[in-house]
Amino acid sequence: MSNVPAVRFQHVKKQYGELSALKGISFDVEEGAFFGLLGPNGAGKSTLINAMSGLVIPTSGSIEIQGHDVIADYRQTRRLLGLVPQELIADPFFSIRELLDLQSGYFGLKGAKQRAWVGELLERLALSDKSDSNTGQLSGGMKRRVLIAMALVHRPRVLVLDEPTAGVDVDLRRTLWDFTKELHQQGHTIILTTHYLEEAEALCDKVAIMQGGEVKALDTTQSLLSKHSYRYLRVTLAQPAHTLTPPLEARLVEREPNGLVFKLEKNMSLSQLLAWLGEAKLEIEDISSRDASLEEVFLDLTAEGRSNAK
Amino acid sequence: MQSNWAGCWALFIKEVRRFYSVVVQTVFAPIVATLLYLLVFGHVLETKIETYASVSYSQFLIPGLVMMAILQNAFSNTSSSLIQSKMHGNLSFVLLSPISAFEFYVAFVLASVVRGVVVGGGILIIGVIGFDLTWQSPFWVLIFAILSAAMMGGLGVLAGIISDKYDHLSAFQNFVIMPLTFLSGVFYSIHALPEFWQQLSYFNPFFYMVDGFRYGFFEQSDVSVYLSLLVTIVFLIIVSSINLILLRKGVKIRQ
Numbered sequence: 001m002s003n004v005p006a007v008r009f010q011h012v013k014k015q016y017g018e019l020s021a022l023k024g025i026s027f028d029v030e031e032g033a034f035f036g037l038l039g040p041n042g043a044g045k046s047t048l049i050n051a052m053s054g055l056v057i058p059t060s061g062s063i064e065i066q067g068h069d070v071i072a073d074y075r076q077t078r079r080l081l082g083l084v085p086q087e088l089i090a091d092p093f094f095s096i097r098e099l100l101d102l103q104s105g106y107f108g109l110k111g112a113k114q115r116a117w118v119g120e121l122l123e124r125l126a127l128s129d130k131s132d133s134n135t136g137q138l139s140g141g142m143k144r145r146v147l148i149a150m151a152l153v154h155r156p157r158v159l160v161l162d163e164p165t166a167g168v169d170v171d172l173r174r175t176l177w178d179f180t181k182e183l184h185q186q187g188h189t190i191i192l193t194t195h196y197l198e199e200a201e202a203l204c205d206k207v208a209i210m211q212g213g214e215v216k217a218l219d220t221t222q223s224l225l226s227k228h229s230y231r232y233l234r235v236t237l238a239q240p241a242h243t244l245t246p247p248l249e250a251r252l253v254e255r256e257p258n259g260l261v262f263k264l265e266k267n268m269s270l271s272q273l274l275a276w277l278g279e280a281k282l283e284i285e286d287i288s289s290r291d292a293s294l295e296e297v298f299l300d301l302t303a304e305g306r307s308n309a310k
Numbered sequence: 311m312q313s314n315w316a317g318c319w320a321l322f323i324k325e326v327r328r329f330y331s332v333v334v335q336t337v338f339a340p341i342v343a344t345l346l347y348l349l350v351f352g353h354v355l356e357t358k359i360e361t362y363a364s365v366s367y368s369q370f371l372i373p374g375l376v377m378m379a380i381l382q383n384a385f386s387n388t389s390s391s392l393i394q395s396k397m398h399g400n401l402s403f404v405l406l407s408p409i410s411a412f413e414f415y416v417a418f419v420l421a422s423v424v425r426g427v428v429v430g431g432g433i434l435i436i437g438v439i440g441f442d443l444t445w446q447s448p449f450w451v452l453i454f455a456i457l458s459a460a461m462m463g464g465l466g467v468l469a470g471i472i473s474d475k476y477d478h479l480s481a482f483q484n485f486v487i488m489p490l491t492f493l494s495g496v497f498y499s500i501h502a503l504p505e506f507w508q509q510l511s512y513f514n515p516f517f518y519m520v521d522g523f524r525y526g527f528f529e530q531s532d533v534s535v536y537l538s539l540l541v542t543i544v545f546l547i548i549v550s551s552i553n554l555i556l557l558r559k560g561v562k563i564r565q
Contacts (some may be wrong), residue, residue, distance in 0.1 A: 094327075
């Protein structure tokens with residue numbers, strides 16, 4: 001594997017009038033990574049992705065795809081990158097197959113080999129039966145599949161998926177992730193934004209969390225989870241607890257029908273919690289412990305950003 | 311940097327197929343509308359407006375109407391395609407591809423030339439058959455048809471780029487293109503106008519396109535055909551240069 005990163009962002013800024021959509025983003029995405037780009041709405045994820053693919057021209061800074069600058073060497077970078085946009089775009093003048101043929105043409109690709117690849121994409125994304133349908137008449141899920149096929153028509157090394165499972169049913173979501181995992185196993189670099197953080201946790205080996213046009217955290221998913229200074233304890237009770245002592249109340253994050261969930265500092269001993277539960281005279285049936293999920297890490301990090309912004 | 315003419319060709323084909331897929335609206339309707347102008351104005355004004363020696367008013371009118379149709383349809387093709395693509399978001403399919411600003415522009419303009427010439431050609435065929443119209447100099451007819459369509463296709467690209475919604479484009483069409491076309495000598499020789507309006511017509515670039523095109527039929531014109539050619543080429547260069555700067559900077563399309 002080469003040392004050249006799949007994508008390199010260097011001091012990327014994007015200004016829309018008074019609004020700083022990107023405030024000097026710098027990081028690398030390694031070749032072959034399954035990279036998650038997370039953040040609340042308006043964090044700058046889509047602007048960053050669009051800048052990478054040439055749909056937005058950054059105000060300053062540079063972006064390289066496999067060592068090629070996206071402005072100076074745009075022909076090369078656009079051949080290396082495939083983007084599945086967030087919006088469900090269609091072209092009402094053309095059928096699915098016509099659109100894929102046209103998109104192939106824009107990349108100068110034609111002939112039997114390309115026709116076979118388009119056929120394979122249609123087959124793999126379960127679009128063969130609808131290949132002659134007008135794209136303006138498709139359901140949201142079908143449009144999403146077409147967009148994925150469009151992004152892959154030129155066999156890009158880097159595939160960027162901007163909220164690909166938004167508004168997609170469970171079956172299609174699973175199909176999309178199976179397909180994406182397969183592409184990753186074949187050596188493609190995958191960059192993903194999603195609001196489903198359990199997906200990012202399950203799929204991504206590295207994650208960047210963005211907020212307000214800045215990167216708040218960037219690490220491997222495992223490291224981000226282990227760095228989180230809390231763990232969660234679910235206590236199942238024989239009787240419902242109506243009142244809690246102050247130290248327990250301070251650490252309570254959720255009440256369940258037959259139990260309580262506490263958020264504890266990692267350095268706090270379990271015996272301390274048991275002591276507090278004993279003082280509160282609660283009858284314990286079971287206790288289970290787990291580390292924070294990516295969603296909880298995300299919420300903690302973005303909550304810090306929100307309070308700093310106030 | 312290597313070129314991508316195959317991509318440019320694919321985009322040109324896409325633009326031609328786009329208007330062909332709604333051929334009734336984009337080709338037949340403008341032909342019928344223009345023929346109605348010919349029937350109404352030709353019949354009513356046949357004996358009332360003097361034109362060139364040994365040229366009937368209907369014969370004089372046909373090249374003007376053909377050029378008007380070429381100008382309006384070339385403009386419509388690029389402007390409506392761009393604004394629709396922007397509104398539907400599918401312009402990003404092209405913007406994500408390795409097609410340069412120049413190749414993008416050439417593809418759009420060439421497709422607009424095809425539509426302009428197809429519509430103009432349809433009207434011309436009927437004019438030649440029905441009104442005994444002959445062209446003295448096909449070279450000038452062709453050169454003005456192609457260059458004028460390209461200029462208007464370019465103007466359509468400009469309108470499509472700067473418009474954010476259909477309303478903006480409609481304003482451009484109704485308050486700029488339509489008046490300039492109607493006041494370009496389509497229906498009359500500018501020598502029939504009062505002095506003030508005659509002088510004003512010289513500032514209308516569309517006048518030179520209509521006049522030069524008409525020269526190809528009658529070898530008579532209000533101004534020198536070479537001046538008309540020069541004005542048309544200069545405007546084509548100006549419009550193309552502005553468009554290429556906007557496209558390279560990504561103004562309103564890569565933001």
